[in-house]
Amino acid sequence: MEFTISQVAELLNGKVEGDGSQKVSRLDKIQEGSPGGISFLSNLKYENHLYTTNASAVIVADNFQPSKDYTTTLIKVKDPYTGFTQLLEAYEMMIKENKIGIEQPSFMDPTSTMGENCYRGAFSHIGKNTKIGNNTKIHPQAFIGDKVSIGDNCNIYSGARILNDCVIGNNCDVHSNSVIGADGFGFAPLADGTYKNIPQLGNVILEDNVSIGANSTLDRATMGSTVIKKGAKIDNLVQIAHNVVIGENTVIAAQAGISGSTEIGKNCIIAGKAGIVGHLKIADNTTIGANTGISKSIPKPGSTLLGYMGMDLKEFLKAYAVFKKLPELQNKLKDLEKKQ
Numbered sequence: 001m002e003f004t005i006s007q008v009a010e011l012l013n014g015k016v017e018g019d020g021s022q023k024v025s026r027l028d029k030i031q032e033g034s035p036g037g038i039s040f041l042s043n044l045k046y047e048n049h050l051y052t053t054n055a056s057a058v059i060v061a062d063n064f065q066p067s068k069d070y071t072t073t074l075i076k077v078k079d080p081y082t083g084f085t086q087l088l089e090a091y092e093m094m095i096k097e098n099k100i101g102i103e104q105p106s107f108m109d110p111t112s113t114m115g116e117n118c119y120r121g122a123f124s125h126i127g128k129n130t131k132i133g134n135n136t137k138i139h140p141q142a143f144i145g146d147k148v149s150i151g152d153n154c155n156i157y158s159g160a161r162i163l164n165d166c167v168i169g170n171n172c173d174v175h176s177n178s179v180i181g182a183d184g185f186g187f188a189p190l191a192d193g194t195y196k197n198i199p200q201l202g203n204v205i206l207e208d209n210v211s212i213g214a215n216s217t218l219d220r221a222t223m224g225s226t227v228i229k230k231g232a233k234i235d236n237l238v239q240i241a242h243n244v245v246i247g248e249n250t251v252i253a254a255q256a257g258i259s260g261s262t263e264i265g266k267n268c269i270i271a272g273k274a275g276i277v278g279h280l281k282i283a284d285n286t287t288i289g290a291n292t293g294i295s296k297s298i299p300k301p302g303s304t305l306l307g308y309m310g311m312d313l314k315e316f317l318k319a320y321a322v323f324k325k326l327p328e329l330q331n332k333l334k335d336l337e338k339k340q
Contacts, residue, residue, distance in 0.1 A: 005023075006020035020073065030049040042080045050066065051070050059080045099121075121140030124142045127147075128146040129147045130147060137155050142158060142160045145164040155173045157176045160176060163220070167204070169206055169230070175212060180204050183200040199222075201221075204218050216240075229250075231249040232248065233252070241261075244260065244264070247267070253290075254272050260278040262282070266284050282297070283300055289313075
């Protein structure tokens with residue numbers, strides 16, 4: 001499909017600087033752009049590519065002022081990253097097959113219901129007394145347990161498991177092989193050194209506009225609910241334990257682990273392989289760096305922490321500067337000892 005640059009600019013509420021009549025049919029990285037492609041420039045460290053790219057058009061910020069000559073056509077928008085994302089979404093809608101209907105073999109218990117314009121893929125299973133909203137797609141080999149509620153416009157991808165009593169809001173994505181509602185890690189130690197299983201009677205609730213990546217696990221609560229609040233985005237290979245609460249619009253990257261009964265605030269960023277112990281409270285707008293371990297609550301909103309045991313960013317950088325000099329300091333200490 002081809003569109004003129006002017007048509008793209010109209011979609012993005014942008015302004016064209018250059019030849020808006022050129023046609024584009026492809027989305028390119030700016031450094032790999034070629035005629036017929038459209039790219040974007042958000043991070044100015046890539047600005048030099050603007051002056052060499054062969055892309056027909058580049059989306060830039062409305063206040064961007066080029067420092068050199070360029071040959072491409074500019075589309076100026078308020079936020080180029082958001083604009084390009086909007087373009088990706090529009091392109092996806094055009095090329096994506098809108099599957100509707102029921103493939104066989106698949107199973108849905110007679111006590112369960114699905115809304116209008118839904119899709120059930122082959123070998124999917126939907127248990128008893130489950131309710132699924134409109135325009136939701138249950139992809140092949142997905143498992144939906146008993147008494148589950150799934151809202152409108154959701155995608156439950158192949159191999160995903162939504163277990164009994166869990167609640168999925170509207171506009172949610174659960175990617176392949178993730179498990180929503182497995183038992184929490186609840187075992188009581190006994191006098192003989194063995195462990196007794198503690199029944200996990202709660203559920204998991206995903207509020208609206210939540211995305212769960214592939215191969216992630218969200219454990220059901222012992223009592224009550226494990227809650228992922230609206231707008232939260234969880235990457236692949238993330239473990240969220242029982243009774244955890246994840247705040248609105250918080251993002252969690254791959255291989256992070258959140259222990260039981262911890263409450264994460266809204267608009268937090270938790271980077272890859274971060275680990276948070278249980279029963280803590282993490283304030284809003286907290287950033288936790290990759291491989292960081294958090295062992296105590298973070299009460300101050302807007303904190304940034306790094307290090308195996310999480311430290312304030314400035315304190316960590318000071319300590320790390322010293323750490324790098326330890327071999328040098330050790331040699332100086334040995335020299336001093338020899339002089340004594």
